[in-house]
Amino acid sequence: MDDLTLDEAMEDLESAEDFLNYFGIAFDQKVVHVNRLHILQRFHNYIGKAGALPDDEGARRAAYAALLARAYEDFVQSDALTEKVFKVFHMHEPQTAFVPLTSIGVVKREPAPAEAHEHGAGGCGCGGQGMCHSVEGALRS
Structure with missing residues (x-):
C-alpha cells in the first residue's frame, strides 16, 4: 500500500485492524474484536464533524490518524453500550410524547x-x- 495515494489506500482498507495498522496506531486486539464496527463508525462520525480536511496528503493522513486514534481510545476507556454509536442503542431510551387532554375520551x-x-x-x-x-x-x- 506504500505506492497508493491516501484516497486509494482508504478505499482498499476493510477492517478496523486494517485501518489501525495502516495509520500506525497500536491497539489491543481484544478491544478491537469487541468494538470493531463501533470504532469504524465513530471514526466516520469524527471525519464528518471535522469539516474541511487539509488538501495536503501528509496533513490529511495525520488528521485521519488522529481521528482514528481518538475513536479507538473512546472504546478503550468506555464500552459500546455507554458510547451509543449506533441508533439501536437509543431506541430504548425514554421518549417524550405529548397527548392533548382533548384527545382522551371514552367511546361507548x-x-x-x-x-x-x-x-x-x-x-x-x-x-x-x-x-x-x-x-x-x-x-x-
Whole structure:
C-alpha cells in the first residue's frame, strides 16, 4: 500500500485492524474484536464533524490518524453500550410524547344488531326483566 495515494489506500482498507495498522496506531486486539464496527463508525462520525480536511496528503493522513486514534481510545476507556454509536442503542431510551387532554375520551360501544338477537331481548337470555345481571356485573368492575 506504500505506492497508493491516501484516497486509494482508504478505499482498499476493510477492517478496523486494517485501518489501525495502516495509520500506525497500536491497539489491543481484544478491544478491537469487541468494538470493531463501533470504532469504524465513530471514526466516520469524527471525519464528518471535522469539516474541511487539509488538501495536503501528509496533513490529511495525520488528521485521519488522529481521528482514528481518538475513536479507538473512546472504546478503550468506555464500552459500546455507554458510547451509543449506533441508533439501536437509543431506541430504548425514554421518549417524550405529548397527548392533548382533548384527545382522551371514552367511546361507548353500542351492541351490534346481531349481538342483541343472539342473546335474546335481555342481552344474556334472562328475558330482559329489569337490569340484566351480566350488565350489573360489568358496571361493578
